[in-house]
Amino acid sequence: MKVPEAIGARLSRIGRARGGGSDGVTAPVRCDRRTKHLAKRLRPGDIAVIDHVDLDRVSAEALLDREVGAVLNTAPSISGRYPNLGPRLIVDAGIPLVDDVDPEVFARVHEGERLTLEGGTLLRGGSVLATGTVQTPEGVTAAMDAARAGIGVQLEAFAANTVEYLRSEHDLIFDGVGVPSVATPMEGRHVLVAVRGYRHSEDIAALRSYIREFRPVLIGVDGGADTLIEAGHRPDIVIGDFDCVSDEALSGGAELVVHAGRDGRASGLKRVRGLGREAAAFRGACTAEDAAMLLADDAGASLIVLAGSHSDLEEFLDRGRAAMAGMFLTRLRVGGKLVDARGAARLHRSRISPWSLLALAGAALPAVVVAAFTAPAGVGYADLLAPRWHVLAEYAYRLTGLFT
Known part of the structure; x- marks a missing residue:
């Protein structure tokens, strides 16, 4: 797996920010048990301390995009349950990745203090704060091979999750129960759903001429709304939990749809109201990405283009969540309306204007x-x-x- 070009072009600058040379990394330390929250606070060269079992590709790309200097994980980055893609990206980029670090590190270090990482040991001066196991390219390859050998078990679990999801959410999938009505007209129109996931920026960039010509309804799923804004587009609808989307996206005039559970509880609603906005509630145990596709389908969209999402089985399993089974059923429900962004870009380029x-x-x-x-x-x-x-x-x- 290759490091994305946009990230790889910046990696040479990370070495200058480390300050420890080839013998170690000396830099400010920033900690958070949730990787996506930590990524917002990271600065180039920082040592990131996370608690992330089976580090997925999206999280790894977020760390690399912030030009992290080293990654300490209190959990195993590869547990062996399935071949997750994140660790390979980190080690191939030349970034130190240390696993199974003592969880007490979260209590022992102070946010922003400069510490030194030498091998698998985190030091404050001459005092050892925590130790762990350094991941190497050879070790990651061996762990990935072992995980692939047991992928049949994961496929069985994926199928079981799909059946269970179908039992609990059949009224949402087949009858649209829980899908709110929205003011943005989508009947007979193209809809572009932007997810801040795999190759999201590249997908949106490839669709620039498509967006200019067809003027699709733009739906940003949480941070996907910021991806659209960064590319110079204005989202028509923003949907999600709103825990990793900017105030600019929420206050920019887009229609807001908060993702809520079956009981109607929506953690993002408080934030929306704090900004003086209101939001419709989408009720269901699906992911926010599923909710966006179901919303567009229920509103009568003629075509749904999905940017930044999962495109193959390995990427589905990489997320390692039972809710990913719902994505499989959502795609069956949407059917022939759904087009991957890369496929849409290729088809649009081949069309004679x-x-x-x-x-x-x-x-x-x-x-x-x-x-x-x-x-x-x-x-x-x-x-x-x-x-x-x-x-x-x-x-x-x-x-x-x-x-x-």
Whole structure:
């Protein structure tokens, strides 16, 4: 697995921020048991302390995007339950990854203090604060191979989760119970759902011309709303728990839909009201990504383009959550309306634009006219073409219609 190019281009700057050279890393330490919350506070070169069993790719990319200097994990980054993708990204980027660190490290260190990581040992001066196991590329490869050997067990668990989800959420999946009505019109329109997940920025960038031409309804799923804003677009709807989305996205005029449980409890509602906004509630045990797709489908969208989401089985298992089984059923429900962003971008690029044809014809027309009317028989050409200009214009109009 390769480190994303946008991240890899910045990794050379991390070494300068470490201050410890090849013998160690000396930098401020920042701690949080929730990786996505910690990523917001990290600065280039920081030592990140997390508690994340089976570090997934999205979380690893978030750490790399913040140019982290080292990662200490109080949990195993690869437990062996399934081949999760995050550790490979970290070690391939040359970032020290230390696993099974003493959980007491969260109480022993102070946010922002400069400490030194030497191998698997975290030091304050000469005092040892915590130790752990350094992950190497060879060790990660061996652990991934062992996890793949037991993937059949995970597939069985995935299938069991799918059946259980179907029992508990069949009224949502098949009848739309819990899906709120929204003011944003989507009947017969394209809808682009942006998730802050795998290759989210690249997906949105690839769809720039598609968005400009088709003007789809833009739905940002939590941090996906910020991805749209960063790319110069304005979300029409923001949906999610609102725990990892900016105030700018929530206050930008988009219609808000808060993801709530079956009991109606929505942790993000308090934040929304604190900003002077109100939000409709989507009730269901599905993920916010599922909720966005079901919302668009229930509102009559003709096509749903999904950007930054999971595209294969390995990525589904990488998230390691029972709720991922719901994504499988949601995709069955949405059916042929759903298109992956990369596929949509390729199809759109291959389509011949009528304006491109007209531009080509317009560029060639002056040369043809000059050649015709400066030739010895130019007067004859003029006499021949003059009464037929309207016929040629009609043919040109019909030709562009074939490609629309």
